[in-house]
Amino acid sequence: MKRILILNGSPRKNGKTASLIKAFTEGAETSGNEVRNLYISEMDIKGCIACEACSQNGGNCIQKDDMIQVNEAVEWAEVIVFASPMYWGIITGQLKIVIDRLYAECNKLGWKGFNKETALIMTARGDYYQQSLDFYSIFTDMMKWKNWGTVLGAGKEKEAYAIGASIN
Template sequence: MKVTVITGSSHKKGTSALLADKFIEGAREDGHDVFRFDAAFENVKPCLACEYCTSHDSQCISKDSMTALNEKLLEADMVVFVTPLYYYTMSTQVKAVIDRFHANNAKLSGNKKAILIATSYGADDETMEGLGKTYEAIIRFLS
């Protein structure tokens, strides 16, 4: 399986980076082809909502790290999001990548599995509620 892992923390040795490392290690051991994209260390401009992509064959007006990531995203069988919880949702680094899906919504829809891995300081039942709802809505939209 081709797997694209998108991480969203600027802590190179943080909790979510460790979980990403372990996930990737296991996936590779099982023979999967893994591409890792550490969004915090890449150049991902925010979506401008300019709709340039709708009239330019899904090309984005911003030329940045998304060009390389899109290639991997489009061919991926599975996309894994790894994020620290920031104010009850995903980090800005991961959200910026997801916003840029806008250029390829149709091509990304209905043909992939997805996994969310998240870390937080809090550990009560409500901690992940906001992130869970947002993630489920995004996955429903792209199903």
């Protein structure tokens, strides 16, 4: 059993990304995993201000906002799923801000101690995912995280379910 955190970057609660998240969650739970979902669009999370305070004070960001909740969930999780529709070839700004702010968490846990596994769920009207895949690949390679897979495109609930079910 794994603890899975879904960071939902979609601004739509009942859109295509939500449908894939639901299928993924069902698959993950049938395999005995515990799943939590954070709906980022309802949270007050400011962008990183590059002050580097977190690199000098044990990983504590000086900004006091809802990122505290995200960090607690990230510490709990073994697997982090990034879920987002594609905006201009990449994840939503809401989710990108969270990823940027994970820098403080890396400083808190140590880069080697911030050992997670991951998956990516994305939807788009088109099928140009290369920029998103490049971003995700660079991030996960830098973090040295195990990738359970990607689901790219609306209507791929079976794929999302299968990836969720494969996590053990």
